[in-house]
Structure formats: structure tokens, C-alpha cells
Amino acid sequence: MWVRLPENGYDKDSILKELEEVTKEDLNPLTGRMFGHSYETGDNILRELSMKVYEAFMHKTMLDFTVYPSLVKLENEIVSMVLSIMHGEENSTGSFTYGGTESIMLATKAAREYFRKRKGEGVIPELILPMTGHPSFVKAAEYLNMKVKFAPVDYKTLKIDVDKVNELINDRTAMIVGSAPNYPFGTVDDIAALSDIAVDKKVWLHTDSCIGGFVLPFFKMLGEKIPDFDFKLPGVYSISADLHKYGYAPKGASVVLYRSKELKLGQIFVGTRWPGYPLVNTAVLSTRSAGSLAASWAILKYLGVKGYKDMASRILSAKRKTILGLKEMRFQILGEPESSLVAFTSDEVNLSKLSSIIGKKGWYIQVQPGSDYLKFPSSIHLTLSPVHDELAKDFLADLKEALEEAKKMEESDQLKANILRMIRDMEPNKIIEELPRLLEYVGVSSEKVPKDLELVDELIKSLAPDLVEAMLKHVINEILSP
Ligand SMILES: Cc1ncc(COP(=O)(O)O)c(C=O)c1O
Known part of the structure; x- marks a missing residue:
């Protein structure tokens, strides 16, 4: 149904009232009752700081680096703070972007340009992606005219089959990808083995740490066994890490990092063949609000290593409680997730039904339908947040009730x-x-x-x-x- 642009504008109160009405059925990401799309700390000072800083910068654009000097400083400080937890080197660099997909798009473009410089433009460059890798790499390949080759994973460990990657590499390979961790199961690929291959075959290795970038380093500091995945490994040329996930920043915030400045060059776009201002972009988007940049900077400064470690420690506690509870209900955990994500399956109930029953109790759990073709079972994905440490008990009690209800319901009609x-x-x-x-x-x-x-x-x-x-x-x- 079309809504016409109103002839005369409405007053502020009636607009706010209408929005209140429109959002009645929305989930509230701040409640902590969501196990997907939300990363809730429960820290009100963090939330207030983030909103205040966002508001102060929302009307400034990142389009032109000559206009607002503060934005150059904030971006460089964000990039260096993240490099400092990723074993960045003296010459390492990166960019602030609006999300994981944008970081991935840019790293893929940089890898393509790097490939073209060495091999020319005559072939379609290839990208090797684990079957569990994020589809944004397929999207990047589609936009950048590259070809994706899927590397199988071991169905038990749910990690990339490194030998198969070796077999898939050829003269056209521009990039290989490992996930730290992958989204569906939270398992971390053997990036060290991929790095050995990358060094040996001289190909670009990207670590997708979009969802793990602000969790794994702190899990490691807390004594968890986390495999190496960052610039400590010589084959890793680029890394994506999202601030709007476990960085706890507002949506629209990520970083893409490069081992050296030379590698980043290929992501940069400059257009001067017009009579207007010189267009100089390090990102896909051009005009974009600096709100999420400034809020990200403020949150990194506010939390620091200690703050992120405290958050990680609450996630670990939530994870232990949740896995224990799930096992008691006879759900099967898929793989052995090193990260803050847990996926489980069941041969007793329909998981879509389970999700909709627990949805009525105010919880959001994410159904992963699985695929007979790809041989993955259907599962439920849980993204664990710090607040889930306090909420785990209530969640598990409601899940148990939902499970009993789902079991009683007939099979699909x-x-x-x-x-x-x-x-x-x-x-x-x-x-x-x-x-x-x-x-x-x-x-x-x-x-x-x-x-x-x-x-x-x-x-x-x-x-x-x-x-x-x-x-x-x-x-x-x-x-x-x-
Ligand atoms: C591993 C991984 N990579 C990439 C992305 C894409 O990030 P975004 O949704 O911010 O574009 C996600 C999102 O969940 C992810 O989990």
C-alpha cells in the first residue's frame, strides 16, 4: 500500500506516537532476551556514552577527510587500538567501515588488485571460502567479478579441510579465507595451517574475525585455548573485525586491517575526472554519518582491555551454563565452539517450532534451516552476550518448557x-x-x-x-x- 508524502507535515508528538504504534511488535534488542543480532552488555554508562557521542557526531560526514580533522584522528586511533590486540606490525594499517560486509568487500577488492598487479587482468581471480564462511564473500565476489570456490569442512569439527584448500589453489587464486570463528557454529578454522599454505603458495589469506575479533583475544587473555588467528601468523594479510558486534558499538561499525600499507592501497578509490571536488574514498560508501565512528572510539576508550576482558568473562560463564543446560535437555552441540557462539540440534523436536514457542515467551533464538544438499542439519544458533550470564537460568527454564510443548505438538500439519x-x-x-x-x-x-x-x-x-x-x-x- 502506498503512503503519500503528507501535504503538510505532522507535529512531533503525533509522529513519535505513530512510531510507538509501528514498533509494538518489534523485539527490543536492549532486553538481553535476544540470542542473535544483539550484543548486550547491560552497562548503562556505556549505552549513555555511546548515544551522547553518536548524537554529537551524527551530522558530520566522513566523505571528505579535509573537512573534519577530528574524524581522521578518531579513525586512526580506532584502527591502531584494534591493531594492538591483533599483533599488528609497525607498518600495519586499516580502515573504519560501516560493517562486516563492507570490511570484507574492501579486503576482497584489495586482494583482487594485489593479484592483478602481479598476474595481470587476463583471468577471473578466484577466492577460496570454507563452506561455513560468511556469504558476504560470495556477495563481494559477485560485485567484483571473482569466482568463489568452496572448501569443504570436516562435518564433526566443523573446521575447514586444509588439505582440500591446498588442492583448490591454482594460478588464479587471489584470496583464501578462514573464519575466526564462523557464524553458524562458532568454531575457529585452523588459520595457522592456512597461513603456512598462504606463505608457501604466496596467496593472500584473510581472517574473517567479524564476530570474534573482540572476543577471542580476550578469551585468550583469560586462559582459554584459542588457536592463533591474527597477524601473529605471517600468511594473514588482512582481518575483518566488527565493532558493532562484540565491540559493543552502535550498528554501522567495523574495521578492516592490513598487515602493511602496500596491501591496503587496492581498497582505495580516487575519482578526479569530473569538475567537482576530488573524491577520495577508503570505503565503499562515501557520505556517511560519523556517529558510529565517534561512538566506537568512545567505547574502545571506555572499556579498554580490562572492560573487554570483563565482558568476555561474563560471556564465558554464560556459555558454560548454557551448554550444560542444553546437554541436560539432550540437545546436541555442534562442534566444539571456541568462541561466544553455540549451535545445537535435536532429533526429538522441530527446531522451527521450538523457536516460535520460545518466541512467544519473549526470547529470540535463531533457526538455521540447514541443507540436505550441503549435508548440514537444521540447528539453533545462539549468539551469547555478557547479559546472558545473568539471564541464562531464566532462558534455560523457558527453553525446557518450550521443548516439552514442542514435543507434545503434532508433527507439522x-x-x-x-x-x-x-x-x-x-x-x-x-x-x-x-x-x-x-x-x-x-x-x-x-x-x-x-x-x-x-x-x-x-x-x-x-x-x-x-x-x-x-x-x-x-x-x-x-x-x-x-
Ligand atoms: C563471521 C562473519 N563475517 C561477516 C559478517 C557480516 O557482517 P555484517 O552483518 O556486519 O555485514 C558476519 C555477520 O554476522 C559474521 O558473523
Whole structure:
């Protein structure tokens, strides 16, 4: 439905009231009841500081480094503070970006330029990604005209198969990626072994530490067994680490780091072939608010090593309690996650059902549908935050109730089962043709996200990824159209 631009503007109070109404069904990320998309410390001073600093800088742009000298200083200080926990070297450098995807896009571009400089422009450069690696690398490859080769993982340890990486490398390899950790299971790839290969074959190794960058170094300081993953390893050329995750900064904050200045050159864009100002960008975006940059700087200064260690210690305690509770409920933990993420599966209940039942009790847990094609089971992903140390007991009690409820509920209803069977038997083209009817059935319409995702999750698990991707493009196009 179209909303027309109002002829006359509304007054402030009525706008705020409307927003209150609109957000009624939203989850509140500050409650700590979310185990995904939220990284809650429970520290009110941190929150206040972050909001105050954000507000003070939100109208300044990072577009032009000659305009606001403070922004150059803040960015350099952020980069160096993060380098100081990643074994950066004298000549190491990096950039502040608006998120993990942007950091990854830039590192991939820098690796492509580095490859082209040595090998010329005649071939499509390749990127080797663990099957558990973040899809933003596939997106980067799509944008940058590169080809992704997926490296298998060991299904038990859920870590990259290093020997297979060795086999996949050839003259066209521009980058290999290891995750520290991967998002789905929280396990850390053997980056040291990847580094040996990278040094031996002279290829660029990127450590994706978007979600682990502000956890693993502090877990290590607390005595946890964390494998090396940063610039301590000579093959690691670049690292991504997100401030808007366990850096506890507001959304829109990450860093990409490089072992040396030479490596960073390829990410920089300069455009002067126009009559306007010289466009000099170190990031994908050009005009962007400096709010999240300044807030990130303030939070790094506020927490310091001690503050991040305290947060990490609360996460570790939450992790121990949660894993114990999950095992008591006979859930199976997938792999042995070294990080702050835990994934579990079950052969007793439907996990989509479990998630929607516990959702009604005010908790958010994230369903990972899995894939028959890729041979991953469906699972529940938990991103653990410091506040979960205090909330673990309540969460586990509610999960236990939800589990009993889910067990009592019948298997998915007959109609759903029939639809699923029918779709599985259909030709891919036919599925896309029938999509409007299918979407209507699962409750997708303009602006409307279906509440019951059980069928959608089943489809994602049982259909080929190509088809799932094509279907989901239609789905989001439907939902995000007025
Ligand atoms: C391992 C990993 N890499 C990359 C990303 C992408 O980060 P963003 O969502 O900030 O773009 C994520 C996000 O969860 C992640 O967990």
C-alpha cells in the first residue's frame, strides 16, 4: 500500500506516537532476551556514552577527510587500538567501515588488485571460502567479478579441510579465507595451517574475525585455548573485525586491517575526472554519518582491555551454563565452539517450532534451516552476550518448557506436509512459476513477513541452494515493495 508524502507535515508528538504504534511488535534488542543480532552488555554508562557521542557526531560526514580533522584522528586511533590486540606490525594499517560486509568487500577488492598487479587482468581471480564462511564473500565476489570456490569442512569439527584448500589453489587464486570463528557454529578454522599454505603458495589469506575479533583475544587473555588467528601468523594479510558486534558499538561499525600499507592501497578509490571536488574514498560508501565512528572510539576508550576482558568473562560463564543446560535437555552441540557462539540440534523436536514457542515467551533464538544438499542439519544458533550470564537460568527454564510443548505438538500439519512434498517433486522452473501462490500460502505479502516459518525453513533445507536463492529473491522483493 502506498503512503503519500503528507501535504503538510505532522507535529512531533503525533509522529513519535505513530512510531510507538509501528514498533509494538518489534523485539527490543536492549532486553538481553535476544540470542542473535544483539550484543548486550547491560552497562548503562556505556549505552549513555555511546548515544551522547553518536548524537554529537551524527551530522558530520566522513566523505571528505579535509573537512573534519577530528574524524581522521578518531579513525586512526580506532584502527591502531584494534591493531594492538591483533599483533599488528609497525607498518600495519586499516580502515573504519560501516560493517562486516563492507570490511570484507574492501579486503576482497584489495586482494583482487594485489593479484592483478602481479598476474595481470587476463583471468577471473578466484577466492577460496570454507563452506561455513560468511556469504558476504560470495556477495563481494559477485560485485567484483571473482569466482568463489568452496572448501569443504570436516562435518564433526566443523573446521575447514586444509588439505582440500591446498588442492583448490591454482594460478588464479587471489584470496583464501578462514573464519575466526564462523557464524553458524562458532568454531575457529585452523588459520595457522592456512597461513603456512598462504606463505608457501604466496596467496593472500584473510581472517574473517567479524564476530570474534573482540572476543577471542580476550578469551585468550583469560586462559582459554584459542588457536592463533591474527597477524601473529605471517600468511594473514588482512582481518575483518566488527565493532558493532562484540565491540559493543552502535550498528554501522567495523574495521578492516592490513598487515602493511602496500596491501591496503587496492581498497582505495580516487575519482578526479569530473569538475567537482576530488573524491577520495577508503570505503565503499562515501557520505556517511560519523556517529558510529565517534561512538566506537568512545567505547574502545571506555572499556579498554580490562572492560573487554570483563565482558568476555561474563560471556564465558554464560556459555558454560548454557551448554550444560542444553546437554541436560539432550540437545546436541555442534562442534566444539571456541568462541561466544553455540549451535545445537535435536532429533526429538522441530527446531522451527521450538523457536516460535520460545518466541512467544519473549526470547529470540535463531533457526538455521540447514541443507540436505550441503549435508548440514537444521540447528539453533545462539549468539551469547555478557547479559546472558545473568539471564541464562531464566532462558534455560523457558527453553525446557518450550521443548516439552514442542514435543507434545503434532508433527507439522498434513497440509504443510503435502505442500512440501508437492514442491519437492516439482521442476525448478515450475516452482518459480507457482511462487505467487506459494508465497500467499506461507503468508508473504507486501510488508508482511510470515510469522510461521516452519514451512519456509523446511523448503530451504530440502531444496537445492540455487533454487532457494532464486525463491528468496522473489520473497524479499515482494515484502520490500510498498
Ligand atoms: C563471521 C562473519 N563475517 C561477516 C559478517 C557480516 O557482517 P555484517 O552483518 O556486519 O555485514 C558476519 C555477520 O554476522 C559474521 O558473523
